[in-house]
Amino acid sequence: MRLHLVVLLPLVLAACSSAQDSTDAGLGDAALGNDAATTNDSAVTNDASDANIDGGSGGGLAASPMFGFSESSTSPGSWPNVTYGMQRFWDSPPLQWPSINTAPGVFDFSNLDADLALAYTKGTLEGLYTLARTPPWATSAPTDSSCNYATASSGGGNGECDAPADLNADGSGTNATWKAWIAAIATHVNDPTYLQTHAHIRYWEAWNEPDTKAFWSGSIAQLARLVEDLNCIVTGRGVVHESGDGTATTCTASPIDATAQIVMPAAHALSSALVYGQNELYCTATPTGYELPCPNPPNAIAAAVDIVNFHMKPGSEVETVMKLYVSNIKGILQPAELAKPLWDGESQYSTYGFAAPYTDPDLAASYMPRFYLINWSVGISGNAWYSEAQAPTTVQPSTQQTYNWLVGSALTSPCAANGTVWSCTITKSAKPYLVMWDTAQTCSNGSCTTTSQAVPSQWSTYQDMTTASAPMTISGNAVSLGIKPVVLAE
Numbered sequence: 206m207r208l209h210l211v212v213l214l215p216l217v218l219a220a221c222s223s224a225q226d227s228t229d230a231g232l233g234d235a236a237l238g239n240d241a242a243t244t245n246d247s248a249v250t251n252d253a254s255d256a257n258i259d260g261g262s263g264g265g266l267a268a269s270p271m272f273g274f275s276e277s278s279t280s281p282g283s284w285p286n287v288t289y290g291m292q293r294f295w296d297s298p299p300l301q302w303p304s305i306n307t308a309p310g311v312f313d314f315s316n317l318d319a320d321l322a323l324a325y326t327k328g329t330l331e332g333l334y335t336l337a338r339t340p341p342w343a344t345s346a347p348t349d350s351s352c353n354y355a356t357a358s359s360g361g362g363n364g365e366c367d368a369p370a371d372l373n374a375d376g377s378g379t380n381a382t383w384k385a386w387i388a389a390i391a392t393h394v395n396d397p398t399y400l401q402t403h404a405h406i407r408y409w410e411a412w413n414e415p416d417t418k419a420f421w422s423g424s425i426a427q428l429a430r431l432v433e434d435l436n437c438i439v440t441g442r443g444v445v446h447e448s449g450d451g452t453a454t455t456c457t458a459s460p461i462d463a464t465a466q467i468v469m470p471a472a473h474a475l476s477s478a479l480v481y482g483q484n485e486l487y488c489t490a491t492p493t494g495y496e497l498p499c500p501n502p503p504n505a506i507a508a509a510v511d512i513v514n515f516h517m518k519p520g521s522e523v524e525t526v527m528k529l530y531v532s533n534i535k536g537i538l539q540p541a542e543l544a545k546p547l548w549d550g551e552s553q554y555s556t557y558g559f560a561a562p563y564t565d566p567d568l569a570a571s572y573m574p575r576f577y578l579i580n581w582s583v584g585i586s587g588n589a590w591y592s593e594a595q596a597p598t599t600v601q602p603s604t605q606q607t608y609n610w611l612v613g614s615a616l617t618s619p620c621a622a623n624g625t626v627w628s629c630t631i632t633k634s635a636k637p638y639l640v641m642w643d644t645a646q647t648c649s650n651g652s653c654t655t656t657s658q659a660v661p662s663q664w665s666t667y668q669d670m671t672t673a674s675a676p677m678t679i680s681g682n683a684v685s686l687g688i689k690p691v692v693l694a695e
Contacts (some may be wrong), residue, residue, distance in 0.1 A: 246314065248521075252643070257316060265612070265613040265614045265615050265633070266581070266611050266612055266613065266614055266615070267288030267290065267612070268288070268289070268290025268608070268612045269289075269291035269330065269407075270291045270331065270333070270408065270548065270588070271290070271580075271611075272289050272290045272291065272577075272588065272612065273289060273290065273292065273587065273666075274291075274292060274329075274589060274590045275292070275293035275294075275295055275297070275590070275591045275592065276292075276297065276460075277296050277297055277298070277592065277594070278297070279292070279320050279323065279324075283594075285593055285601065286601050286605070287593070287604045288328060288605060288608055289329045290329060290331060291329075291331045291332065291589065292326075292333070293332070293333040293334075293335065293337040293383075293589035294320075294332060294333065294334045294335060295407075295413055295551070297338075298359030299316045299359035299360060300316055300320060301335075301337070301338050301360055302336060302339070303338050303339075303341065303365065304316070304359045304360035305317060305390070306343075306385075306389070306648050307342075308342060309342070309343075309382070312389045312390070312393070313515070314394075317390075317402065321404045321406075322402055322403050322578070324403075325403050325404045329404055331406075331407045331408070332405065332406035332407065333407075333409075333410060333468065333589060334390070334406045334409055334410065335404075335410045335412070336387070336406070336409075336410065336411055336412070336431075336435070337391075337411070337420065337421070338360065338366075338511045339364060339469075340362070340365070341362030341364055341372060342533070344363070344364030344368075344369065344370065344371040345364070345367050345369060345372070346362070346363070346367035346422075347364050347365040349363050349367055351419060351657050352365045352366035352367065353365070353419045362396060366418065366419055366420050366422045368423035368424075369382040371628065372423075372426045372430060372431075373412075373449065374423075374426065374498060375426050375444060375498050376427055376429055376430040376449050376498075376500055376501075376615075377430075377447060377450075378425075378447075378694075380430055380547070382433055383434060384434050384438060387393075387438045387439065388438050389670075391439045391461040391462065391465075392461055394406050395461050395462045396508065407464060407465055408466050409435055409439055409465060410468040410469070410470055410471070410550065411428070411435050411467075411470050412428060413468075414471060414473070414551075415428055415470050416477075416482065416485075417478075418495065421470075422497075422499055423494055424497050424499075424555065425484060425497070425499055426449065426497075426498045427487060427491060428470065428485065428502070428506065429446070429500035429505040429509070430446070430447070430477065430500075432470070432506050432509045433445045433446065435467060435509075435510050436510075437458050437568070438458055439458075439484060441456060441460030441466070442455060442456060442460070444508075446500065446501060446502070446505055450501060451501040463689065466511040466560070467509060467511050467513045468510065468511070468512040469485070469486070469512060469514040469515075470485065470514070471514040471515055471548075471550045472485060472532075473515060473517070474530040475533070476532050476627075476674055479533055479534070479537065482515060482534070482537065484496060485624060486506055486507040486513075486542060487503055487504050487507055487539065488500065488503035488504075488637075489503065496585065504539075507541065507687075508541075510545070511546070512545060512546045512547075513534070513545050513546065513547045513548070514547075514549075515534055515547075515548075516550060516551040516552070517530045517552060518551075518555050519576075520554060520555050520560075520561055521554075521687070522625060523576050523579055524579050524620075524622065526645060527579045527583055531547070531583045531584060531585070534547065546586045547584055547585055547586060547587075548585060548588065548589075549587070549588050550589050551589055551591045552576070552588045552589060553591045553592070554572060558592065558595045558596060559595075559596055559597060559600075562649070564597060565597075565598040565649055565650075566597045566598065566651075567649075567651070568595040568647065568648045568688065570599035570600065570672070571642070571648065571676060571687075571688045572574070572600075572603075573604045573607050573671065574606070574642075574670045574671060577611060578607075578620050578629055578690070579620055580618075581611070581620075582616065582620040590604075599671070602672060602673070603671040603672070606670060606671060606672060607670065610633065610640075610692065611631070613633060613634070614632060614633040617630045617631060617637065618630050622644075625643050625644045625645035626641060626643050626686065627644065628640065628641045629643065636694065636695070637695065638684075638692050639660070639664055639693040640670065640691070640692050640693075641660075641684070641690065642686065642689065642690040643655075643686045646686070646687040647688060650689070654687060655685040655686055656685070656686055657684075657685060657686075658684050658685075658686055659683050660683055662682050665678065665695055666679060666694050667684045667691045667693045667694070668691060668692055669691055669695075670691060671689050671690070671691055676694065
C-alpha cells in the first residue's frame with residue numbers, strides 16, 4: 206500500500222480561500238404510468254478508429270461523454286466487454302473518498318491508480334469522479350447511522366452523508382478537509398507524466414444524489430460551498446461565498462486542470478426529487494427542513510457548474526419517458542442552465558436493472574439502441590450506464606453495436622414517431638442511414654413479432670442494429686419491422 210502525503214496543499218488552498226447502492230426508488234415506467242405513446246453497405250462491426258474518443262469537437266458524436274459506464278467492480282476480470290469513452294467512479298469501492306483519504310493529510314491512491322491505468326489500456330480515456338462520502342474521521346455527525354455506507358466493507362462508517370465538521374450550515378467555515386481532498390486527488394491525477402498511461406478525470410461531481418437524505422443530509426448552502434470550492438481548486442474559475450452572507454471572493458487559484466468540467470450533483474427528474482434539483486440550482490421552490498439554509502446567493506450552485514446533471518432510468522417506455530424527463534428538467538431551468546450540456550449521470554432501465562418483460566434477451570437487446578438514440582434526440586449529451594453486471598447477456602453486444610453505429614455519426618434528423626413506428630436518420634462517413642423500430646411489437650422466448658413497413662425506394666438494404674448482422678436486400682420497398690431497431694442504407 207502506497208501512502209501519499211501532500212505537502213504543497215496550503216498553496217492551492219490559500220489561493221482558493223482568499224479568493225450503498227443507488228436508491229432512486231419510485232422512478233421509471235412503473236411510477237410514471239405512461240402508455241406507449243403515439244406522436245405525430247456491409248455488416249457494421251465498426252471499430253473506434255473514426256471516433257473522437259477524448260470528447261473534443263468534430264468527428265461526429267464522441268465516445269465520451271455519451272458512452273459512459275459505472276460499475277461496482279472494475280478489476281481486469283470484470284471490466285465491461287463494451288467499448289466505452291468514459292467511466293464514472295461511484296459505488297466502486299475502494300475508489301471513493303473514505304477509502305483513499307484515510308486520515309488527515311494521508312491519501313492512498315494505489316487502487317485508483319490501478320483502475321485509471323486499466324481504463325487507459327481499455328480505451329476508456331475519460332473519467333467522471335463523484336467525490337462524495339465524508340470519511341467518518343471528518344464528519345460533522347460521527348454517530349449518524351442513518352447514512353448509506355455505514356456498514357460498507359471499504360471505507361464504511363457513520364456520518365458519510367453529513368457535511369465535514371469544518372463546514373457550517375450556512376456554507377461558512379474553513380472547509381479545509383474538503384479542500385485538502387480536492388487538491389490532493391486533482392493534483393495526483395493530473396500529473397502530465399501520469400496522464401501518459403492513465404485515463405483523464407475530466408469531469409468532477411461534488412456529491413451523489415443529494416435529493417436522497419441518506420446520501421446527503423446537509424443544507425443546500427453547504428452543498429453549494431462544496432461545489433464552489435471544487436470549481437475554484439480544480440479549474441481556477443468562479444467565486445467562493447465563504448462567509449455565508451453573500452460576500453463573494455474571486456477565485457485566484459492556479460487551475461490544476463483548465464480543461465476540467467464541473468458536473469451538477471445529480472438529483473432525479475421526477476416529482477419531489479425534481480423539486481430538490483430546482484432548489485439545488487436556484488432555491489426557488491420553497492425548500493424546507495434539513496435543506497435550509499439556502500445559499501447566499503441562491504443560484505450559487507447553478508453558477509458554479511458547467512453541466513446540468515440528473516439521474517434518469519425510464520423503464521420500458523424509454524421513448525416517451527425520456528421526453529417527459531427532459532421536458533420536466535427544462536421546465537425548471539433558467540436560461541443560463543438551458544444553454545449548458547444536459548447529462549444523465551446515472552442511467553439504467555430502472556433502479557435495479559432490467560425488469561420483466563425486459564429480462565427477455567431480445568427485448569433487452571432492443572433497449573440499448575433505442576435508449577441512446579432517444580437520449581441523443583432529446584438533447585442528452587452525456588450518460589453513465591450504471592452496471593451491466595446483472596443484465597441479460599444480449600445487452601453488451603447490443604450496446605457495442607449501438608456504439609459502433611453512433612460514435613462518429615451525426616444525427617441528421619432526431620427520432621420521431623408516426624404512430625408506433627419510430628425513425629431517425631444519421632450520417633456516418635458521409636453516408637446516410639435510416640434507423641427504424643416499432644414499439645407495438647415485442648419479443649418473448651426467442652421469437653419477435655414484426656410488421657411489414659413500407660420504406661422509400663432510396664433505401665436498398667437493412668440490418669439488425671442490435672447484433673453484428675449482415676445487411677439484407679430490401680424487396681418491394683418494405684422491411685420486416687420489430688421492436689429491435691434496424692438500419693437502412695442506400
